[in-house]
Amino acid sequence: MKTTGKIQKNAQKKAPHPNSRKALKLAGAKIREERLLLKEDRKADQIAARIEMFKWFQDEMRERLADLKDFTKADAQEFFTKYLHRFDDELNQTMETNQTLKRRQTGSKLARINALLSKERQLISSTGLDGPNLFNFKSLEDWLSWDGEFDSMPRLKTKKWTLQALDINSASDL
Template identity: 85%
Template sequence: MKTTGKIQKNAKKKSPHPNSRKALKLAGAKIREERLQLKEDRKAEQIAAKISMFKWYQDEMRERLVDLKDFTKADAQDFFRKYLHRFDEELNQISETNQILKRKTTGSRLANINALVLKERQLIDSSGLEGPNLFNFKSLEEWLEWDGEFDSMPRLKTKKWTTQALDINSSVEL
């Protein structure tokens, strides 16, 4: 029995009959390669989204937090409110542009932002949104020293933040 590689080599020399087993194997191998590539692309998108989320946390901690030791629950609430509302300025700008032009110009960007914000709100309402452990000083120091690389992400200590953990009644407050 020939392997798929041998069949592909022979197919370059002479194409197999469309109804043959060789043609079916080639078609199956091509579909499998496409499926694996799609899976790899999805994984890369998830990693990129997680890195950008962690990078936002790090930038916000560097910018806003002066003394990391005196972090309160109210500070944590404000921190995650800012995170969930980080696209508000861009959304307002898009809506103003649409009103001026009287048509939708950036519908895909608007849809992507709305889907992301909805997903994050659902996460914080249910199982929790992953974020830094704001009450652990040592882990915050590691967050501030993080170089932004995927390989060094496992050493970052995270916590699942929910509306219950933040003592917020509902996502309406966020």
């Protein structure tokens, strides 16, 4: 039986009959290509979100942590609380803008931020949110020297941070 590549080549010369097996095979191949492209885009979005999250962690560690060896649980709580509230200024500004213009804005960016925050809160409440192992000095040195590339991400040591690991009673305390 001919492969889809051969069928596509022949279809350029002469179109197959709409009800033929060749036409069905071409339609199936086209649907499969679209599905694979969609899957590729979804994977790229997940990787970009992970890189963005890791860059935030890196920037915050560079900015706030002078002495990496003396890190306590209270510091870890503060670190992840700040991470979960990183969009608060932007959300408040959007709400104020909506109130002054006396309209309701339902932008995709606002929806994306809310979805991301709810997902992260759900993760930290259940299985855990990936983050740097703040109690391992060598791991933090790797985080600080990370170049921001996807290819070098596997050498970063992460830890699943949950509410129990941070000694927080509920997600509403964050």
